Amino acid sequence: MPVTQTEVLHILGEQVKPGESKEVNFDVANLHTSSPVHIPVIIERAKKQGPTILFTAGIHGDEVNGVEIIRQLIAKGINKPKSGTIICMPVINIFGFINLKREFPDGRDLNRVFPGSPSGSLAGRVAYKLMDEVIPHADLIIDFHTGGSGRFNAPQLRYAKEKTDLDILAKVFGAPFVLYSKNLSKSFRATCNKLGKPLLLFEGGKSFHIDDVVTNSGVNGSKRILKHFGMLRTVFKSSKPKTECVFINDSKWQRAKYSGMFKASIPIGSYVKKDDMLGNITDPYGKFNYFVRASNTGYIINVNESPIVYQGDALFHISTKLKRQ
Known part of the structure; x- marks a missing residue:
């Protein structure tokens, strides 16, 4: 990873010197009421040189568990580095967060409009500003997400299979699972990848929900990463992962029959055998009871927690092929 020199950081129209703490604003547009919307970016710099790590969450406004993880990093002072710089952006899609909606007011999914445009839609302008004014300063990005539509994700990291250089950092982070997944077109992850910016995408929990196990996994993983780069202050302890990380190739x-x-x-994260x-799926009248059995042997990495399902709905995400370590 490149080492950021201990010079003045010029970001979002502000200057942050080594050893300084500063909250700057990532502002794009006012609300429809003309009320200003301030999106805080919390920057902590040590006097000692080191890398710059960016923590982001809230690209989707309904994914509050990622926001909670970064909130804890800030509230506990974990984001104050022993060396280098830590930038925290707890809520990128502040418009969606206000309304607890995944998308922007323009109906667009921010994670499908990168790298954006300075003269495009509201979501596109936010994407552009993030890529133009923040990402160039980052040496590593950790982006927090959750499952959507009532689907609960086991804590996991996601990145493309060919990004084997991230395997080491994934083991350091220590999430229970790594799911190799393709970079989606116009996503934040894909755009950072094109710029040569390493990004670990953390998935855990579900939308509209804060889960202690998921939160702890994200916070502890972040501490391990900071310790790995000599950035975690000695006042904080970095525990070893309770289980060895499972790498999932496929x-x-x-789906529901x-x-x-x-x-x-x-339970989420369980290892199951075929059958x-x-x-179970039942009807409201007590006449029907269908037992759902595993279609294959593997780990349960996502569970649909919706009480009502329709034929064809996704129920369980199960690993089919593991990577040999």
């Missing part, structure tokens, strides 16, 4: 969704009321009976019972 996976598939098991029937519509009805659904209840999973297997193991995972849950």
Whole structure:
């Protein structure tokens, strides 16, 4: 990783010297009421030189668990580095966060408009400003997300299979799973990848929900990364992961064969064998009870927690092929 020199950091129209702490604003547009919207960016710099790590969350306004992880990094002072610079952006899509909606007011998914445009849609302008004024300063980005549509993700890191250089950092972070997944066109991850900026995408939990296990996984993983680069102050302890990280080459969704009321009976993260019972689908009248059994052997990395499902809905995301370590 490149080493950022201990010079004045020029970011978002502000100057931050080594050893300084500063909150700057990432502002794009006012609300429709003309009320200004300030998106705080918290910057902490040590006097000692070191890399610059950027923590981001809230690209989707309904994914509050990622916001909570960065909030804890700030509230506990973990973001004050022993060396280098830490930049925290807890809520990028402040417009969606205000309304607890995934998208921007213009209906666009921010994570599908990168690298954006200075004269495009509201989401496109936010994407452009992030890529133009913040990302150039980062040596490593850790971006926090959650599952959507009632689907609960086991804590996991995601990046493209060919990015084997990130395997070492993934092991350091220590999430229970790494899911190799392709970079989606016009996503934040894909755009950073094109610029040669390493990015670890953390997935955990589901939208509209804060989960302590997921939060702890994100906070502890962040501390391990900071310690790895000599940035974690000695006042903080960095524990070893409780389990060895499982690298998943391929996976598939098991879908509902029937519509009805659904209840999973297997804990997230479990290792199951083919034909193991995972849950059941019933009707409201007590006449029908279908037992959902595992279609293959693997790890359960995502569970649909919706009480009502329709035929074809995704129920369980199960690993199909693991990477040998």
